[in-house]
Amino acid sequence: MHRLSADRRHRVRFTLNGKPVEADAEPRMLLTDFLRHELGQTGTHVGCEHGVCGACTIEIDGVPARACLTLAVQADGATIRTVEGLAPEPGRLSVLQDAFRRHHALQCGFCTAGILMSLDGYLRRHSAPTEAELREFLGGHLCRCTGYTPILAAALDAAKTLREVPAHA
Amino acid sequence: MKPARFDYQRADTLAEVHAALAEYGNDARVMAGGQTLMPMLSMRLARPKLLVDIMHLPELARIEADAKVIRIGAGVRQAELLAWPELAQRQPLLASALPWVGHAQTRSRGTVCGSVAHADPSAELPLAMLALDGSIELSAGRKRRSVTAQDFFTGMMSTARGHDELIEAVSIPTRRAGTGTAFAEFGRRHGDFAIVACAAVVAADRVTLAVGGVGDKPERRDFPALDGGALDDALNAFAWDLDARDDLHATAAYRRELVRRMGRDTIEEARRCIA
Ligand code: FES
Ligand code: FES
Numbered sequence: 001m002h003r004l005s006a007d008r009r010h011r012v013r014f015t016l017n018g019k020p021v022e023a024d025a026e027p028r029m030l031l032t033d034f035l036r037h038e039l040g041q042t043g044t045h046v047g048c049e050h051g052v053c054g055a056c057t058i059e060i061d062g063v064p065a066r067a068c069l070t071l072a073v074q075a076d077g078a079t080i081r082t083v084e085g086l087a088p089e090p091g092r093l094s095v096l097q098d099a100f101r102r103h104h105a106l107q108c109g110f111c112t113a114g115i116l117m118s119l120d121g122y123l124r125r126h127s128a129p130t131e132a133e134l135r136e137f138l139g140g141h142l143c144r145c146t147g148y149t150p151i152l153a154a155a156l157d158a159a160k161t162l163r164e165v166p167a168h169a
Numbered sequence: 170m171k172p173a174r175f176d177y178q179r180a181d182t183l184a185e186v187h188a189a190l191a192e193y194g195n196d197a198r199v200m201a202g203g204q205t206l207m208p209m210l211s212m213r214l215a216r217p218k219l220l221v222d223i224m225h226l227p228e229l230a231r232i233e234a235d236a237k238v239i240r241i242g243a244g245v246r247q248a249e250l251l252a253w254p255e256l257a258q259r260q261p262l263l264a265s266a267l268p269w270v271g272h273a274q275t276r277s278r279g280t281v282c283g284s285v286a287h288a289d290p291s292a293e294l295p296l297a298m299l300a301l302d303g304s305i306e307l308s309a310g311r312k313r314r315s316v317t318a319q320d321f322f323t324g325m326m327s328t329a330r331g332h333d334e335l336i337e338a339v340s341i342p343t344r345r346a347g348t349g350t351a352f353a354e355f356g357r358r359h360g361d362f363a364i365v366a367c368a369a370v371v372a373a374d375r376v377t378l379a380v381g382g383v384g385d386k387p388e389r390r391d392f393p394a395l396d397g398g399a400l401d402d403a404l405n406a407f408a409w410d411l412d413a414r415d416d417l418h419a420t421a422a423y424r425r426e427l428v429r430r431m432g433r434d435t436i437e438e439a440r441r442c443i444a
Contacts, residue, residue: 002181003219006174027177027220030211049170050208054274063248063277069207070278073177074200074222118274139359140272 004073014078016041017085025072032056034072035082043083043113047142054141057114058082064118064140083113086120095165096120096158103154107145115141119155127163131156172210179222183229186335187310189221194332199223202246204271204279205287229337234259238340240306247276247284247294259343261442262350262368266297269352272360282336285321288328291362291382293354295322299387300350300368300379303341307334315340325385348372349442353435355427357418364419365427369439376439378404378432383424384412404432 004010009024012034023038035041047055049068056067059081086094093101096119106112122137134155138148180186190197198217200206201224209215223229229244232253239259241250247270250256250263257264270276270284270293284294285305298318305321307314307330321329330336344350354366363382370377379389390407408428413421
């Protein structure tokens with residue numbers, strides 16, 4: 001049995017974008033706050049803090065997850081990817097990020113990190129998504145700026161590029 | 170919005186979960202996927218003293234099936250059930266209801282049993298459980314019992330679960346030959362809570378319609394095989410018997426009308442699917 005008491009901070013360790021990280025968290029600390037405040041990784045955004053907007057979406061153990069609906073202590077031992085891990089090298093965007101730039105799929109950028117993380121995993125699992133499937137999938141995100149059309153176009157474009165040159169991911 | 174303080178325990182054994190629930194009772198909450206519980210904690214609608222995380226118990230993470238039932242353990246995520254290759258053939262109603270549960274980004278974490286445990290009146294899985302004569306397996310230490318969905322959902326987010334009981338699994342009968350099923354939902358946006366959701370199970374001589382989103386829990390009615398005006402009358406009677414209420418999203422009258430129309434459409438679709 002291993003009970004973490006409410007009023008103390010406890011060591012939390014996980015793999016973040018391929019590197020081991022650790023810091024301390026009270027049991028009640030949300031993973032969003034842990035990533036941003038304890039680890040300084042501010043790419044993951046926080047909108048609604050109750051699972052509705054999708055801004056905080058990251059990947060935990062290979063599946064999309066709302067970081068605001070996850071406790072830091074729950075993530076102990078997990079493998080996590082965030083938007084900071086998308087670009088293959090400094091100065092170069094991923095295929096998906098590049099498609100977002102070309103299609104103007106972001107304006108203020110608040111929703112973007114979450115949508116990128118959602119789509120990145122989705123396109124790995126579904127190499128030839130239809131527009132309808134992507135629309136349904138994007139239903140898990142709110143964007144107040146773009147009207148979604150350029151996001152959809154970028155996702156379809158990225159899927160096409162990834163089919164042609166998958167190594168570029 | 171940040172949760173109030175609680176202790177957190179990642180359980181390594183089932184016995185540990187039972188001991189924690191026995192010790193804390195109503196002050197403990199079981200944490201599975203967290204997709205409903207976390208918002209409640211952050212909004213401080215729930216303020217448990219202890220959270221017991223059950224997602225590291227391999228014995229709860231299984232989908233098991235025999236000729237009669239599908240048993241879904243408390244650790245099975247909604248996306249895992251949806252991706253189970255046998256689902257559509259063994260229980261097509263679940264396969265059509267699951268895509269309506271939240272979004273892909275929450276189904277990846279949320280569990281089937283967690284949704285049943287929360288018993289939101291507009292949630293799809295409690296509705297499917299009720300339509301399909303599902304049952305809920307509860308355990309407290311060595312005591313075990315199984316409760317039918319009909320008896321389990323007792324009101325607005327309230328169930329027959331005792332404070333010391335863990336939902337270990339839910340069991341859902343597999344599709345019987347000669348039956349058809351269908352599911353339909355109406356909401357403002359996909360992924361929103363249903364204004365009305367309908368699940369129908371039909372056979373040559375009978376019809377079951379369950380509806381969610383109308384009263385404070387999912388409700389079901391069984392009819393003989395009716396058609397035409399007689400079916401409309403039966404649906405109208407059902408709609409009036411439901412304790413429909415006005416809220417921000419729809420009036421009671423609108424919900425009743427959805428029950429009549431969508432109920433009929435769902436039953437007809439289920440009839441077309443009889444196999
Ligand atoms: S901040 Fe997590 S879903 Fe909105
Ligand atoms: S780009 Fe502003 S919210 Fe999406």
